[in-house]
Amino acid sequence: MADTVPLQKRGPLRSSWARARKARPQLILSRRPRCRLRVLRWCGRRRLRRRLLQAQAADADWREGGCLAPRAAAVVRPKTAAPSRPPSPPTSPTSDEDPIQGCSASLPIPPLRPAGPGRGVLLLPVERGFTFSGICRLTCLYGQVQVFGFTISQGQPPQDVFSTYTHSRLTINAVPYSMPAKSKREMKKEARTLLKAHLNQDDRSWLMKNFSPLCSIVMLENLKTSTVNFINSHPGLSNVFLQESPTFQIGSEYFALRSIGIRKEKKKNGLRLTESFLSALEELVSVSCEEVDGCSVILVCGAQDVGKSTFNRYLINQLLNSISCVDYLECDLGQTEFTPPGCISLLNITEPVLGPPFTHQRTPQKMVYFGKSSCKSNYENYIEIIKYVFGSYKREAPLIVNTMGWVTDEGLLLLVDLIRLLSPSHVVQLSSGRSKFMPNLTPDYVDDTDGLYTRSKSKVRNRGFLLPEFADSLEFGDEDKESPVSFTGHQLICVQTDFAFRKTPRNRESHNRVFRDLAVLAYLGQLQPAAPKPLQPLNGLTPYQVPFNAVALRVIHADVAPTHILYALNASWIGLCKILDDVRGYVNGPILLAQTPICDCLGFGVCRGIDMEKRLFHILTPVPPEELRTVNCLLVGAISIPRCVLKNQHGHEGMIPYVTTDYNLGIPGSSEEIGARETEATPKEKEKQHPKAKFYRKSN
Structure with missing residues (x-):
């Protein structure tokens, strides 16, 4: 045979017209000319939109014949016929309906x-x-x-x-x-x-x-x-x-x-659920509804961005289809589900969760303000707080435990400690093709692995930190001596997820910061009057006046000099807490704590200003007054107010603060480049100083 010239493959990039023409049905029996598919320019889009809006206002159909007929229902017309309008759909019993x-x-x-x-x-x-x-x-x-x-x-x-x-x-x-x-x-x-x-x-x-x-x-x-x-x-x-x-x-x-x-x-x-995802849900719901000898404790773990929060929400909703309430223990500091970030909390959920975290902020039964979005460099306090909050679980409903996405190095050892401390009946381990390798947390693996503060079943190792729950297993002695305490086993359920991620290792931190800001904004949104009343700027709301000698102060995330404690407190996100010590009796103030207490947090607020003459704190908070009467401690952490509140707040009348770069970040306790002061400014200067950011007063 003669040599034939091979046909060149068409490149992967084709015009929109070529793709549309290939997808068009081959049999079109109509004298109506085809409309060439092309990209409309901006003016063309505006004309088309104006025409559509006019047709909608006139209650007319811009397509002249209603909906297009299905492709299989082609209408054959004689060649002599030359209608002025396109063929109408074939007559059917429903042709005269909507x-x-x-x-x-x-x-x-x-x-x-x-x-x-x-x-x-x-x-x-x-x-x-x-x-x-x-x-x-x-x-x-x-x-x-x-x-x-x-x-x-x-x-x-x-x-x-x-x-x-x-x-x-x-x-x-x-x-x-x-x-x-x-x-x-x-x-x-x-x-x-x-x-x-x-x-x-x-x-x-x-x-x-x-x-x-x-x-x-x-x-x-x-x-x-x-x-x-x-x-x-x-x-x-x-x-x-x-x-x-x-x-x-x-x-x-x-x-x-x-x-x-x-x-x-x-x-x-939409949400894509794998077979293992659905089978795990079915098994957990069945076990939780049929549990007789106590309630099931379900610990959900996995690397970052594998779908732990999605699994928890879906599981809560599935359980609420059969039972009246579900308990939820939040151990993830950075991406909390029902509270602002930096908290460890225990909640009783009675209503479905039909949205992301910033759409369902709720009041916990027990909450402690950790003050940071990560527990690194302070593992001991993290474990102690979880133990304190978990002590309030009454075992009257199934418990879902959410954990951090840090599952490497010390994070994995800390997760082993949590499994031993909480003794879950089920451990759900999520993974995906993009997640980092994580060993299967089987009961044998947990028994044979040393945690960060606990030892394995076959070894005795002193980590220098004792918990009452682990006193028997951490006793000093021969290293070959076997632990007298055997932790209760659990059932491991492995789930493979497949979600469409927007996060990448490069932008993950920025995404997480946006989610934390949205949670704080959602909490501050509770200060607004109920819709449809108009919004009020936060500086227009009446704050609570708190005397210096009525509350104790503590900065959690840094060592701040007593002379700078009020600067750290002003214009900050604060936890409203209740400690057992009686702070009353001090004539002046402020009252400073030497160490961070593990105490109940009743809510959060914003220190709107400090009046040094009257020795008062001005605090905005949605916490009810009857609960505020028991607050006697203010904790300042690394969780900050979103910058959009400072720079782009709704409303701009009155005193105007500004965001400045002339700020010493080397001072302990400074976490934001924020400055605020009263100033007499001209209208032009006010525009330069972000007039919508009026929010705070500076302490004298």
Whole structure:
């Protein structure tokens, strides 16, 4: 054969027109010319958007024929016919219904129908889902749906759902539910009766036309809370809850979603759960609900960014489907779930967790302020605090223990100590293809490995630190002597996760810092009046006046000279604590503590200013007054106020502080380049000095 010239492969980069042409169906029987796919310029997008908005205002369909017909339903017209408008879809029994209904067969999910300002009705067939981003209030009107593992049935109260940009998008899944033997007509009659209290006649008629057995009907409403409004008021954080993106799929569904405050997302952007993830959840829920001889203690561990927090939230929601409450022990200082960072806490959870940590700040049963986002260089105090908080666990509900993502070197040894201290019934070890190697924490491995402060079962090793729980196993003696105490074994469950990560080793610390700032902002958002009342700047809120001689002071993260203690306290994030010692009786003040106490923390606040003449601290806090009466200690840690509060706070009238670089970071206790002072400034100078940052007063 003659030599043939091999065809050159087409490069990986093809134009959008070539890709669209290849995906276009081959048989198109119409005289309507094809519209060449091209990239619209900015002016073209503006014209298209204006045209769409005009059509929407006129209550007309810009596509002239409603929804496009499915590809298989091609219409053949005679060659002599030359219609002035495109061919209409084939006639069917539903052709005279709502245009949204006509395209429901070709869409991957059922459409959402507007049901008034800021409201929409979602019809979900069984085992179908709706992935979205944004925040909304969800009410199940008929049937049963599941969000993030929590099942919501008809008749239950509404749930606030937060599908934020910072985490995987949430999906509303219609799940099968048991129904007595009823005909479709009886089901429709029952559904119509339930919908009368929520929808008008047109919406009910649309739902009944599209109704199918075992489907679920969900109401989505616009949600505004004081915390959400407070976070959105800071520049750069308005896209946390809903990130705007250009789209050309504009129609009635688009405007309905926009009025609610959500946006439809692709399924691939939702949460991806592996088989081992689901099987571990099923096993733990079954064991926790059937436990007879005490409650199960589930310790979740793994490297950074493997999905420990996601697993904990999903497990909490799954357990709340069967039991009334779940206990939660937070041992991760940097990425706390229900409190601001730097805390070790014990909580009793009775409501589902349907969002990231900064959307569900709650009051713990027991909390100690550690003061730093890492326990490095202070392991002893970390262990002692966990032991103190864990002592309040009453074993009346299953306990979930969240641990740090530090699982190498001393972090792994510290994790072994925690397993021995807490004696969990189950250890869930998460890993992924991107995580660092971590040995399987089997009962044999824990027994044969020395911890940071405990010894293995077969060795005796003095680490120089004694715990009462480990007194028997740490007794001094022959190194070959076997430990008389055998720790109770646990069941190891290994879970392989597969999540879409935005974090990399290079930007992980910046992401974690943003999450910590969001948690602090969410806590400060509790100071705002309930929505829909307007936001108030923090400097406009009335602070509490605390005398110098009523509280003791302590800086946790550094040794600060007594002459600088008030500088460290002013404009700082402080823990409001209660110690056993009586600090009353001192005439002047301030009262300084020589060492950091292990004491209960009742909440947090901001030292807004210090009045040296009247010897008063001015403190802003959402803690109720009845609990503030028992506060007699203020702890200052390395957790700082977010800079956006100082530089971009809502409201700018009155005294104006500024952020300066003329600040000595070498002074012990200084953790932020923050300066604040009263100044008489001209309007131009006020603009240069960040006029929106007015917040603090300087101590004299």
